[in-house]
Amino acid sequence: MEISEFIAKFKEQFIDAESIEVNDSTLFRKIESYDSLTGMAILVMIQDEFDLIISEDIYKTLNTPGELFDYILSNK
Amino acid sequence: MIKKYGIIQRYVDESDAEFILSLRLNKKLSQYLTKTENNLEKQIEWIKAYKEREKQGKEFYFITIDENGNRYGVNRLYNFDNYSFEAGSWLFSNETNSSISILADLATRDFGFCLNEKFNACRFEVRKDNLSVIAYHKRFKPELINEDESKYYFSVSKNNFEEYKNKLLKIYGYGNK
Numbered sequence: 457m458e459i460s461e462f463i464a465k466f467k468e469q470f471i472d473a474e475s476i477e478v479n480d481s482t483l484f485r486k487i488e489s490y491d492s493l494t495g496m497a498i499l500v501m502i503q504d505e506f507d508l509i510i511s512e513d514i515y516k517t518l519n520t521p522g523e524l525f526d527y528i529l530s531n532k
Numbered sequence: 533m534i535k536k537y538g539i540i541q542r543y544v545d546e547s548d549a550e551f552i553l554s555l556r557l558n559k560k561l562s563q564y565l566t567k568t569e570n571n572l573e574k575q576i577e578w579i580k581a582y583k584e585r586e587k588q589g590k591e592f593y594f595i596t597i598d599e600n601g602n603r604y605g606v607n608r609l610y611n612f613d614n615y616s617f618e619a620g621s622w623l624f625s626n627e628t629n630s631s632i633s634i635l636a637d638l639a640t641r642d643f644g645f646c647l648n649e650k651f652n653a654c655r656f657e658v659r660k661d662n663l664s665v666i667a668y669h670k671r672f673k674p675e676l677i678n679e680d681e682s683k684y685y686f687s688v689s690k691n692n693f694e695e696y697k698n699k700l701l702k703i704y705g706y707g708n709k
Contacts, residue, residue: 471663492630493668499703500671500696509702512631 457505459525465505466521469497480522498524508532534594534643537635537706543586544593544606549575551595551603555623564662565623585610592643593621596636604628607640609647616653616687617644622665631704638697645690652690657683672696 459480467478472489484490495515503509506528510518518524534541544552553575555561556568568575585591591610597603605624609617619641624633645651656674658666660682673696674688701707 471667489664491664492633493664495630496634496700496703497667497671500699503699503703511705512703 459522462505462525462528463521465501466498466524469494469501478521480525481520483519484521485519502528506532534639536639536642537701537704539596539632539635539639540598541594541596541607541636541639544579544582544595546576546579546583548595548603548606549579552579552606552623555605555625558626560626561623564659564665589647592647594636594640594643596624596632604632605636607636609640609644611655612647612651615650616655617647617651618655618657619644620656634700635704635706638700641693642697645693653687654690654693655685655687657685659683 463478463480466484467473467476470476470478470487470489471494476487476489478484478487499510499512499515502524508528508531510524510527514527518527549572553568553570553572556565557570562568579593582591582593586593590612591608593606593608595603595606603625605628606621607619608621609619611618619637622633622637624636641654644654655677656669658669660666660679666684669686669688672688673692674686676684677687678685698707
């Protein structure tokens, strides 16, 4: 999967996906609609798409879609 | 007391009245809830009446705590019929780690499904403007069974609940349990 596709799937987990802008360096926790349930949905999406489970402790250290994608590529 | 998925839940009692009232009066937490009067005595009386329903097996109101008795939040099961139960009153303090809130929801609904082997669905209602919680519940693939001006009324099958629950448990390190 290319990062552009990952960002599209990442963005889909937000309740206001159609009205937010997300790129690889977006600090996603600062998006107004982001909450713990969004985070949970992102982790499930990653589990489904990459068969990779990212623990909460690791997830907390990843702040942009780019960092998440890099982690996925390094650990899947 | 239930210990499951790394959390501890016990039945609500009168000592929890102040904590529950604080949650229900919190402006941010309560925006999607039925309004609650700022009256501790009334909250205590409500809990006393609930304890009678609990004794009759008609309702179960859980509070999630830690090993030191610190309180995190609540979940409730009620309105049992022949084949389903309703889950609601899902309310956790802002300081609670998000995983605890979600695991409490899962553990509570697990309890519901175990109450009666005939229970094959969990009903719940969500305010239409509570987009985040609607999105969470939709991931369990519930059926929309009704709606009115302000709320959606859903029912999720036991199978669908289990399927998504197991995905969440893997993330939180509990696998298929």
